[in-house]
Amino acid sequence: MSKIRVLVGTKKGAFILASDGKRERWDIRGPHFAGWEIYHMKGSPSDPNRLYASQTSSWFGQIIQRSDDGGKTWHQPGTPPGEPTTTPEGLPKGESNKFVYDTSPETGKPLTTHQFYDGTQHPWEFKRVWHLEASLTDPDTVYAGVEDAALFRSTDGGRTWQELAGLRGHGTGRQWSPGAGGMALHTILLDPSNHKRMFVAISAAGTFRSDDAGKSWKPINRGLRSEYIPDPNAEVGHCVHRIAMHGSRPNVLFMQKHWDVMRSDNAGESWHEVSGNLPTDFGFVIDVHAHEPETIYVIPIKSDGEHFPPEGKLRVYRSCTGGNEWEALTKGLPQSNCYVNVLRDAMAVDALDKCGVYFGTTGGQVYCSPDAGDNWSPIVRDLPAVLSVEVQTLA
Amino acid sequence: MIRVVLPQHLRTLARVDGDVELEVAGPVTQRAILDALEARYPMLRGTIRDHLTGQRRPFLRFFACEQDLSLDPPDAPLPDAVASGSEPFFIIGAIAGG
Numbered sequence: 001m002s003k004i005r006v007l008v009g010t011k012k013g014a015f016i017l018a019s020d021g022k023r024e025r026w027d028i029r030g031p032h033f034a035g036w037e038i039y040h041m042k043g044s045p046s047d048p049n050r051l052y053a054s055q056t057s058s059w060f061g062q063i064i065q066r067s068d069d070g071g072k073t074w075h076q077p078g079t080p081p082g083e084p085t086t087t088p089e090g091l092p093k094g095e096s097n098k099f100v101y102d103t104s105p106e107t108g109k110p111l112t113t114h115q116f117y118d119g120t121q122h123p124w125e126f127k128r129v130w131h132l133e134a135s136l137t138d139p140d141t142v143y144a145g146v147e148d149a150a151l152f153r154s155t156d157g158g159r160t161w162q163e164l165a166g167l168r169g170h171g172t173g174r175q176w177s178p179g180a181g182g183m184a185l186h187t188i189l190l191d192p193s194n195h196k197r198m199f200v201a202i203s204a205a206g207t208f209r210s211d212d213a214g215k216s217w218k219p220i221n222r223g224l225r226s227e228y229i230p231d232p233n234a235e236v237g238h239c240v241h242r243i244a245m246h247g248s249r250p251n252v253l254f255m256q257k258h259w260d261v262m263r264s265d266n267a268g269e270s271w272h273e274v275s276g277n278l279p280t281d282f283g284f285v286i287d288v289h290a291h292e293p294e295t296i297y298v299i300p301i302k303s304d305g306e307h308f309p310p311e312g313k314l315r316v317y318r319s320c321t322g323g324n325e326w327e328a329l330t331k332g333l334p335q336s337n338c339y340v341n342v343l344r345d346a347m348a349v350d351a352l353d354k355c356g357v358y359f360g361t362t363g364g365q366v367y368c369s370p371d372a373g374d375n376w377s378p379i380v381r382d383l384p385a386v387l388s389v390e391v392q393t394l395a
Numbered sequence: 396m397i398r399v400v401l402p403q404h405l406r407t408l409a410r411v412d413g414d415v416e417l418e419v420a421g422p423v424t425q426r427a428i429l430d431a432l433e434a435r436y437p438m439l440r441g442t443i444r445d446h447l448t449g450q451r452r453p454f455l456r457f458f459a460c461e462q463d464l465s466l467d468p469p470d471a472p473l474p475d476a477v478a479s480g481s482e483p484f485f486i487i488g489a490i491a492g493g
Contacts, residue, residue: 035404059454059488060404060442076408079438097441 004350005070005392006358007051008366009038012384014053016071019379023356023370026379032074033065040345040388042132047139048392052158054129054144062128064096064144066158077158095160099126099144099152102163109169114148115177124148124168131345131388133188137195143214145185149176149202151214164214167200172219172236179203179239179258180304186344187243191250199253199268204239207255209268220268224257241284242344246293254296254323256286256344261298263323274323279310285347289372290355294322297349297357297373299342308339316357318373332376333367340365345388352393360386397428398483402455405443405486409436414483423478425457426469443486458485 006017013031032038036055044050049070055063066077078096101124102108116122127147135141140157150168152161167185176183184203191197196213199220206221219236229237239258246252255262255271260281262271275281280300289295298317302310309315314333317326340363350356357373360366364383369376399415406412417431426449433440444451449469451457456465460474460482476482 057404059402059452060408061445061452062441063408063438076438095440097438098446100447 002352003394004352004356005043005048005394006348006366006368006379007041007043007071007388007390007392008360008383008386009040009053009345009388010360010364010384010386011037014038014041014055015380015383017366017379021352023350023352023368028380029071031384032071033063036063037128038387039129040131040390042134042142042390043392044134044139044142045136046134048394050134050139050157052132052134052142054132056128062097062099062126064129064158064161066096077156078160096158099129099146099161100163101126101150101168102165107165108163109165112169112173114173114183115175117178121174124150124173126150127182130184130186131188133190136190136192143188143190143198145188145200147182147184148178149183149185149205151185151188151200153214164210166215167208167210167217170208170217172205175234175236176202176205177237187240189243189245189253191245192247193250197250197267199243199245201240201243201255203241204237204258206236206238207240207243207253207268220264221271222269223264223271224262225260226258228258242286244286244288244296246288249293252293252322254286254288256283256298258282258304261286261323274319276319276324276326278317278326279315283342284344285342285359287347287349287357289357290349290351291353292320292355295320295372296323297347298326299347299359301341307341312337312339314338314340314361316359316369316373316376329369329373329376331374332369343387346386348389348391350391350393356391358389358391360389362386396480397423397431397477398480399428399432400483400485402486402488404488405439408438408442411436416480419478422470423473424470425464425467425473428473428484429469454489456487456489458487459483 002021008015013034015030018027033055039054041053051067053065065074113121129144131145133143144152151164187201189199208217224238226238241256243255251267253264261275263274264271283301313335316329340361347359357369362385366379397417
């Protein structure tokens with residue numbers, strides 16, 4: 001029978017929730033890395049026991065952790081336990097935590113400035129890793145989306161990281177600006193049918209696509225409209241909160257923008273709004289059913305000034321028509337006095353026949369629906385604020 | 396032998412309990428202590444000072460002998476009591492929040 005492993009990153013550590021395919025009884029393990037912010041954890045699709053975690057702190061900076069046994073034990077991949085702590089030349093290891101923008105003449109781009117909150121130009125400074133995306137085919141290859149926005153890649157299991165500088169340096173960087181949470185590259189989508197194509201999203205810059213495995217990039221934001229920037233239809237500057245795709249149709253993308261739920265049917269060349277009858281089209285998460293590419297999920301949040309569900313009712317909205325027509329899913333979710341938020345990386349789906357949908361809240365609840373959203377129940381209620389949720393479906 | 400007191404989170408990362416003892420060759424300075432610390436515990440590289448610039452991370456402070464040495468030059472000699480090991484070198488996480 002299949003098993004489910006839910007990887008939960010929180011403000012104060014990581015938790016791993018495990019169940020069989022019924023998804024009724026859960027084994028809760030954690031906190032791992034207690035006291036640290038775990039922005040994201042991700043498993044390798046080609047080796048589910050290989051997990052990566054972004055462990056970060058305003059005090060101590062960025063740490064990358066890796067597990068090779070499904071989360072039972074962890075190590076910093078630059079310094080595997082039991083191995084010498086120096087290279088044969090006597091140089092110290094510990095490079096796995098090192099994220100340095102590539103400014104080399106050969107492969108890099110000059111370190112420039114970006115727009116700051118007050119409109120002035122501000123230097124690019126590495127702060128943390130927001131999102132890790134493991135290669136679909138190689139467990140040792142993993143991408144990291146970071147703040148200040150850039151994309152890094154490791155091809156040695158997280159031991160060392162190199163920036164794919166063509167994104168940061170493609171030309172519009174001076175117009176990028178931080179969202180309220182920082183200027184972060186928070187979403188990485190890999191096209192399963194074309195290993196050279198990938199998509200990223202940055203707050204607040206927009207969505208970008210590479211067709212040459214990350215070497216060069218172009219903005220793909222036509223059709224987005226954002227009233228909070230001087231030119232609402234600008235090429236960049238849009239606060240994209242999250243994008244999602246179904247692996248069987250990689251040219252169809254769904255987006256939760258700051259305001260507006262959007263859809264593209266041509267790999268991001270153009271977008272159109274599909275907010276339809278949502279009670280509010282502000283929100284953070286968006287995801288796609290594992291087996292129905294036209295079934296998508298969002299969790300509307302009242303506004304950018306009030307980060308909680310409208311009317312204090314926690315409702316997941318599902319569209320079975322790829323947008324525009326939405327139904328509220330409420331069974332098992334609090335329908336009064338609920339004022340939590342659901343952050344952009346905190347929704348995921350499993351791949352069981354009856355698709356499971358999961359999300360975590362800033363109130364520390366992780367909810368599961370084992371039937372595609374019809375019924376919900378909390379797996380846990382009292383974790384620290386949830387930053388991210390990922391799900392692994394294990395054979 | 397130099398004694399270094401780490402904040403709890405860095406002890407966890409380095410997998411040590413209690414104080415750390417280090418041999419430091421040459422003059423005992425902040426830089427010499429941190430170099431020795433990172434050589435022995437490479438998993439701490441980047442957690443106390445920036446990988447690239449070598450600057451102390453902003454929320455960390457260095458104390459010894461009841462003095463705040465955080466703003467002293469990294470190559471300035473530390474007090475004799477630190478060099479002799481009779482007083483520890485403290486790496487402190489700033490108290491932030493409320």
